[in-house]
Amino acid sequence: MSGITILTLFVLTAFVGVEVVSKVSSTLHTPLMSGANAIHGIILVGAIAVTAHATEPWLIVLGSLATLLATVNLVGGFVVTDRMLEMFSGRPKQPQRESEMAGDPR
Amino acid sequence: MNLLPAAVAEVIYLAAAVCFILALKGLSSPRGARRGNLLGALGAAIAVVTVLLSTDFRGANLAFVLGSVGIGSAVAVPAARRVKMTEMPQLVAIFNGVGGGAAAVVGVIELAEWMGTEPGAVATTATAFAILVGSTSLLGSILTYFKLQGTITSRPIVVPFAAPLMVAALVAGVGVGVAVALTGNVWLGVVLMAVGLAFGALLVLPVGGADVPIVISLLNAFTGLTVAASGWAMSNTLLLVAGTLVGASGSILTIAMATAMGRSVTGILFGALKGGSTAG
Incomplete structure (x- = not known):
């Protein structure tokens, strides 16, 4: 990919990132942070790619370490977010929260 | 396969x-x-x-x-x-930290694998960024974990000469980062990782306990940008898009969280250094 293609992709994606979360209600701040945290665990794809063609032993060790750390981020991130949201929906609805949700366009 | x-x-x-x-x-x-x-x-x-x-x-x-x-x-x-519900924020912090650490290690491996080739200045610059910011996120997140667990005091910790040390770490980070970008040397990459770790510690230690969740969100955005830089270096569109999404949405979320608590992000990070208080 040419440098300008990558730069274009970067700038446009940044605008999408700002847009999609701009209307988040404050009750969802923590689960949203946790979900976004899980998404950057996708560095696992990069860790697997560099480990695949590593030749020297110390690079294979480092690559395996990066793969392990990235897996913890990715898998743990999605599981803990799901648990957070499970507790959310399981809790009996309180009038206070209803009024907060009423302010939400959806 | x-x-x-x-x-x-x-x-x-x-x-x-x-x-x-x-x-x-x-x-x-x-x-x-x-x-x-x-x-x-x-x-x-x-x-x-x-x-x-x-x-x-x-x-x-x-x-x-x-x-x-x-x-x-x-x-x-x-x-x-x-994990108990009350301990979820610190678990998220650890997950965020190891993600940043993984990206930094991937950067070091890339430098090693590029030795003897011509990776190009854009790729080495992006890799230098990933190593520096990824390791900042790693140690910063681990320290927020200990602060929330109560292993270290949740009050702001201001080390002697904190402000000059922070400036020195920033200058060293930029200096070594430029050297890595120009030479692609893997050992300079390891030095850059050490500078990033030091900067992460200096950034998080002065933050008071009540403000720690906002700093976790900030470090989350940092890790997102780190992953975006890895995608840039490896020409991998998925890493670039996913990392940029988290970097951008994480920054907006950090500001939203700070506003909801009536705080400012710069006040949280640098308030204690200026002699003011950050909510402990």
Whole structure:
């Protein structure tokens, strides 16, 4: 990919990132942070790619370490977010929260 | 294994990137939150299967990769399932930190694998950024974990000469980072990692306990940008898009969280250094 293609992709994606979360209600701040945290665990794809063609032993060790750390981020991130949201929906609805949700366009 | 042609892999990565956008969209509304998170997990799963099927593995490297993924899952799933609700923020902090650490280590491996080739200035610059910011996020997140656990005091810790030390770490980070970008030297990359760790500690120690969740969100955005830089260096669109999404949405979220608590992000980070207080 040419440098300008990558730069274009970067700038446009940044605008999408700002847009999609701009209307988040404050009750969802923590689960949203946790979900976004899980998404950057996708560095696992990069860790697997560099480990695949590593030749020297110390690079294979480092690559395996990066793969392990990235897996913890990715898998743990999605599981803990799901648990957070499970507790959310399981809790009996309180009038206070209803009024907060009423302010939400959806 | 090379079962999937590169062009097919690219299309699947695009689908995964769309899943991530819809996941963030879902997570910002009460009704779509849980489905959004599951969609994100689905996107991640197909992306990981795709990289396994479309990459040529040398020797026994596939076994090392699968073993690491297995151990990582075996550690992460029980930790995430058993954690008490009150301890969830610090677990998220640890997950964020190890993600940043992984990106920094990937950067060092890239420098080593590029030795004797001409990777180009853009790739080495992006890698230098990933190593510096990834290690900042790693140690910063670990310290927020200890602050929330009460292992270290939740009051702001101001080391002697904190402000000059922070400026020195920043100057060293930029200086060594430029040197890595120009030379691509892997040992300078390791030095850069050490500078990043030091900067992470200096950044988080002065923050008071009540403000720590906002700093976790900030470090989350940092890790997102780190992953975007890795994608830039490796010419991987999925890493670029996913990292940029988290970097941008994480920054907005950090400001929203600070505003909801009536605080400013600069006040949280540098308030204690100026002699003022950050809510302890």
